[in-house]
Amino acid sequence: MTEPLLQIEDLVVTLGARTGDHDIVHGISLRVQPGETLGVVGESGSGKTLTMLAVMRLLSPPLAMSRGSIRLEGEDLAALSESEMRGVRGRKVAMVYQDPMTSLNPLMRVGDQVIEAMTAHGVDDDEARRRALETMARVELPDPERTSRAYPHELSGGMRQRALIATALANDPTLLIADEPTTALDVTIQRQILALVKHLSDEFHMTTVWVTHDLGVIARLVDRVVVMYGGYIVEDAPVDQIFHAPQHPYTKRLLASLPNPADDSRPPLAQIPGRPPLPSESIEGCPFRPRCQEAIESCLTLPSLEPRLEGAVACWVPPERWG
């Protein structure tokens, strides 16, 4: 087996640094193989975004990584100095966020932001200028020369997202993390951006992690899916198994809550009773237990992620009980 590109071991992210601190991510472990496209799915508060911010080492107080290790190409990111980490961020691993308006600099022309992404990593000015236009063409920004002189507010939401992707791709990162990059966009523009990033990651053999709350969005994008709930990974499996043979009751319920576009009878959507746990709540055993209709007595003990079929699942309930 090849060495994972990204290896997260026993990651704990904590809110607050004083007594009464709350863990938000509870010791998760995750590997991403080179060339793989991974989907990380979870709703608000599942810990999916914090996990990715920990990878970028962008957690800021009161949030902190309080345990565990994160290795990128074998290198322990926690051991790097801040200036070494700046060399990794953007060059080896880049992240694209949901709202390009807050991650682009509103006072700087978008072309200059793509150039700066490169010069910050030691590319000389002329080279950066040339490659910036190439990169902007690659993300299918119309008329790169002209667009490069625009300020973010002069671009549409879709164009801004393309510009942000251009800054992320400027240094040909090995790993791209896309955190809900299309949530704020219209559906036809969402589809354009999904197709673009998929095309680029295939073409440049870029390992990609898609972070989303919407299972539907990643169905045709990823090889493998990790489902997060309440700060834990509850299921990790190949995409086809997640959609056609989900092993965790939460995954199954989440899928059932989506309207089926082929069902003309339009039955009420499946609901998940209750609500996700707050970071301040401590739940005995499985985090999904209070909402789980399949829960049994063993669920009062925290299940660990154990291999099942082609993937892994953290659930005590044998699937034949709820099949």
Next chain:
Amino acid sequence: MVILEAVDLHKRYPVRGTELIVNAVNGVSLSLAAGETLGIVGESGCGKSTLARLLVRLEEPTSGQVLLDGVDLGSLSDRAMREQRRKIQLVFQDPYASLNPRRTAGQTLGEVLAVHGLGGDAKGRRARVYELLDMVGLRRSFSERLPHEMSGGQRQRVGIARALAVDPRVILLDEPVSALDVSVRAEIMNLLGQLRDDLGLSYVFISHDVAMVRHLSDRVGVMYLGRVVEAGPWKEVVDRPLHPYTLALREAVPVPDPRTGGELQASVSGEVPDPAQPPSGCTFHPRCPLAEEACWTDEPQLELIRPDHHVACHVVQREHGPA
């Protein structure tokens, strides 16, 4: 029986600092039968939210009429207008922005009742508040909660209770589930369906989400740059669309199944043009794969193509002919 009717509605806005005019709503006619749900689907800038504001008379149309129970809202005195307005209520996308952060759910609902002289004395109003909370699936104790103490789904339930407080006949739902997590969306969609059936309400359900519009609507209208380009029964419009824009919209909807479809591709190129400078002829022509000469010059009108199914497209009208 038709309960709500819009006749050739127009809303024009001047663009500040320019000579330009935006035709936000450009000749929209629609009718809503009692107990029916009319879905309006379209993307940013299509005019769907302006249409909602015109229908509830939050804004005055530049021209055209809105008839509620056959009465022209524009012809009414202020007082008669207030009476009539009670019959039609609006539920917003972001319940957080539409609720007063310093008022409890009970105060918000009680105030609506008091303003409209409903529910009798303070005691009667309190009983009615509890009844309204119960209708939207919230416990009585909820009347003490402030918006920041509620989840997104709970806030939207309060928003719906507020609309129900005045016994409306018609509710306009403007992206009511777009800001919610997937599993919470299912709850709110189910609640809306159940309230419609129990109370005999009529809905105008405005959304960019084709899957949700398909799930709840009896009839569907598709808007593009201020105009309705296709309208008819839900099954016809969503599952057998004729207009090339509806096709692109439908194709862009993520299907929660990795086994569907081939390579992920953009469903339509380009973005919605600036509504202040719309293209000539059919405003969709610059992005349309079917566009021919007439589409550059002549604006197509809605024509009946199949039973009860109207389409505004020269090519469709020629190839499918009138019904």
